[in-house]
Amino acid sequence: MTTSQEYDLLIAGGTVIDPATGLNGVADVAISGGKIAAVGQRLPGHAKQTLDATGLLVTPGLIDLHAHVYPGCTPLSIDPDPLAARSGTTTMVDCGSVGANTFGGFRRFVVEPSRCRVLAFVNISVIGLAAMPECGYGRFVDSNAALRCIEEHRDLVVGVKVRGSRNAFGEDNTIQPVWMAVAAAAAGGVPVIMHLGDPPPTLEQGLKVLRPGDIVTHSFKGQPVTRLVDHRGKVKPQVLAAREKGVLFDIGHGSGSFSWTVSHQLAEQGFWPDTISTDVHTSSIKAPISIDMPNAMSKLLHLGMDLEAVVRAATDEPARTIGWHDRIGSLQPGMLADVAVFALEEGSFPLTDSYKQAEQASRCLVARHTICGGELLTEP
Ligand SMILES: [Zn+2]
Known part of the structure; x- marks a missing residue:
């Protein structure tokens, strides 16, 4: 990869969890043409749009x-x-x-x-x-x-x-x-x-x-x-x-x-x-x-x-x-660029089951960004 590389979207500095590849650590995720282009630390090149994911979780x-x-x-x-x-x-x-x-x-x-x-x-x-x-x-x-x-x-x-x-x-x-x-x-x-x-x-x-x-x-x-x-x-x-x-x-x-x-x-x-x-x-x-x-x-x-x-x-x-693991469910380069960005918030969160019983959880996932096929569904 050269520094002339230009991505459509860069999700930068988040903790990437991609169980399919075993990746669990800080990395950038780059997207081009609706597909995952690259995943790695401090990816070289430019992006038309960058999302700062510092302190956030990035998953498929x-x-x-x-x-x-x-x-x-x-x-x-x-x-x-x-x-x-x-x-x-x-x-x-x-x-x-x-x-x-x-x-x-x-x-x-x-x-x-x-x-x-x-x-x-x-x-x-x-x-x-x-x-x-x-x-x-x-x-x-x-x-x-x-x-x-x-x-x-x-x-x-x-x-x-x-x-x-x-x-x-x-x-x-x-x-x-x-x-x-x-x-x-x-x-x-x-x-x-x-x-x-x-x-x-x-x-x-x-x-x-x-x-x-x-x-x-x-x-x-x-x-x-x-x-x-x-x-x-x-x-x-x-x-x-x-x-x-x-x-x-x-x-x-x-x-x-x-x-x-x-x-x-x-x-x-x-x-x-x-x-x-x-x-x-x-x-x-x-x-x-x-x-x-x-x-x-x-x-x-x-x-x-x-x-x-x-x-x-x-x-x-x-x-x-569902037999779609060659296209979705992972952030491997070449896969469709479906990505989620979350905050894992700490505090006290009431979580209610189907029988109206609530338990207080100390952690709660809150979605911050949703990207489907490279398209940002949420406002940055
Ligand atoms: Zn149903």
Whole structure:
């Protein structure tokens, strides 16, 4: 590299945490043409724009594996861009709001106009979450339609969503939609993400159906019937066996799926999530839960998860889970220039779980800048 090098944007002097490369230290991050151009100490050359990140954390842009971002078509969805800009989130993966019959509108009205990156797990129900119970007593479950949607929209579809819950099926005696989701995903070569809900399927039935690389979302929820721990607070053997097999466990916080009680029990046994996600929707985004990625990550820090592991679970790990780790989730030169800049503030921060219980955390991540594809989504 010569000193004649000119970058579009230089993020200077921050502590860079990039778990995919093992980098954890003070460095500059340079961006050109929408891609990461260089990472290193005191990079030579000039930049059209410089952000001073001294005293701040610089990470790959966050990837939210469980969001609901199809406003106007599904009652629970929110607009992705404002949330992305204020939370360091550069990729929102919609988790089942969209079905095969509504995917064209999602591409046209959400993906194309959004400044942040938007991807999707397509629902096994053709109507997505336009109405619930979305499976409509079986009428709207169609694995062939889901497979056609995967093949037609492979640039956006990263897997198949199914709510493993009688509330989704509209019946109380079938796990058929879970089988059909796995069938469509297997044929399309993508993972299934299964919402853990009121049985059927029971936790045990659901885990048995899932394959290595498939994901359980809402893993840290508190309802006795679906929690990952038994009545003594011990992680259930079926859960450990599923993890051993390669099933992944995601947070999917939402307004009903993150319990401080269960989270502490899981943390004490070192059972950390593979991925951290929000399940952000019109209800969970409101106070007192106020969920966003930095909020969810701060909760895992409070539980004792290591900072680098927390960043990994919000960047590299979700990128790998959806097969996008060659493009996003790391700051290696050549990757898409998705970057987040945070302050790790110290003090006393009330963090509220889905059951309206608050704990006082001593550290809290606060996003300062969000850069997606080299474009600064926040004002400098
Ligand atoms: Zn959800």
